[in-house]
Amino acid sequence: MARLSYPLDNRRLVGIMFLTPALLYILLLVGFPFLLAIAFGFSDVTVGNTDLNFVGLRNYFAVWENDIFRQVFETTIRFTLVSQIFILIFANILAIIFTQDFTGKWFARFIFILPWATPVSLAMIGWLWMLDTKYSPIDYLLLQTGFLGPNGILSNSRNLFWLATPDLSQISVIFVQVWRMTPLATVILMAGLSSIPTDILDQAEVDGSRFMRTLLQIKLPLILPIMVIALLFSMITMFGDMTVVYVLTRGGPVDYTRVLGLYSFQVGIEGGNLAQGAAISLFAFPLLLAMAIFMLRTASRAEVQ
């Protein structure tokens, strides 16, 4: 039967036809700005002056020799690494919990997913109040239980000033990041756990393997590649995030919670120095790329075994 739509039967042709629009849109929207970011880094462009004059590596050197930038870079890495440890621990526990059946699971899952479902900036409003300098409900509880106030165990003051002291502000930001990112990692791990073929688990049960043994010797090794993916996701999300600190601290006190994304926003947009802002955010790229490549390789190697 001769058909007009004969080309539409060609698998390869249809594939290319289907894939091209999306690919073009993405390359245009991500690739082009990315190249532009690099170009900005080599120029002296500002919000007021739009000419792109080539200034070589001046911006990158200026940024690298800037003490604030060094501190910001360190803080970003510290936040990312420390929070991942807690996220991985909690996400593993929660993924095991939520891949089992129990009474009230639906509601428990709703509650535990809320921190991730809520738009970050809105959830941060809640934490801004929870960690308020004067009215913090956490401080109130500590005050009532004798940890704060006159003769308090933690401090003689009525407040801990969660977001206003160097150490506590960093701890607070890390805590909040763990709070909001754990569900994402959990969901990815749940996908991993539920993809384990049931016959393996049945066989283990037939062989008399107990819960802990099945967990440690079968489930965890099998979901290791997915764990790496979960880690990659939450690390990269966190490394590029500025919303949490934008709402909670604006980088303060002094520079203690300033992270890379926020700093590049403050220099580039608020300060109007687009060139230097672009240079700052570009310093994140090699690190992100290295993380992505390392983790993808680990994941695919584990998959082969």
Place this chain on the structure above:
Amino acid sequence: MSLLSWILQNFWALLVLLFLALVALRIAWRIHRFGATRAEFVYILRRSPFYLVVLTFCFFAAAPFLIMFMHTFKTDGDLYRRPQPFVFRQDPTLEHLDALFNNTAYLEFIRNSVVVGIAVVIITLALSLPAAYALARLTGRWGERAGILMFLVYLVPPTLLFIPMFRIVVLLGLKDDPMSLIVVYPSFTVPFSMWLLSGFFKAVPPELEEAALVDGYNRVEAFLRVVLPLSLPGIISTIVFTFTLTLHEFIYGLVFIADTSQRTLSVGVPTELILGDVYFWQPLLAAALIIAIPVGLAYNLFLDSLVQGFTMGAVKG
């Protein structure tokens, strides 16, 4: 109002009572069903550490939301003078909710977010439905590479791109126009939904398409008439998660749009409802909670579907 007052004033007691009542009901049901009272209590004792862990996690996850809920109804006097955050010393009030909807741009933020969200969902589906199908079925090595490229693109954070994007948006004259967000948001929603959708498409048995091809459909028709209807649940869940991704986005919204009436929810609420150093706490907390609950419900409803799409997406096709 009086019922709400009563509920709020006895909030914690009611919460605990409700919990205990549910537990009691469940135990009663199990005893009724299985009839073994002794064994039932042994079972409860054995399970209780597990539930303790679940409850602890739930408490930490829910704490800020419980506080948001209570504080929405607190009068200024109750909130700021010798604060006792967990009880009501003055009658609960609805005036702050009223103020949020009538005296602030909250409804405009919601409208802007919905308009941007729907437009982005349409663009995203138009681009990613065929692309995901191509990744799942039609292309070989070439397609696999494209898939990995997409995955890597999804990992490029907005913080790397927002400065040049801002420049482009200004040049195009789209600053302060939600149109800018509609154009830019697909840069992360398309890779995300392509990857999710290709998982759902892989779950459709290929035999069904082969049968359609034998019946005289071409590839495109087979996709439109066989694969799409069968993947409808997956497509709906992709729509939900794409929409919420746009709802979450903060940086582009903050940078591109400075005009209050054009701002979206995630940017408008934390920037416009705070005047300098003056925080309107009750409306702020209410504004956050009102969005959190429906999105949380939607996530929970479609979570299994997301997990399934993710699992299939990760399997090599």
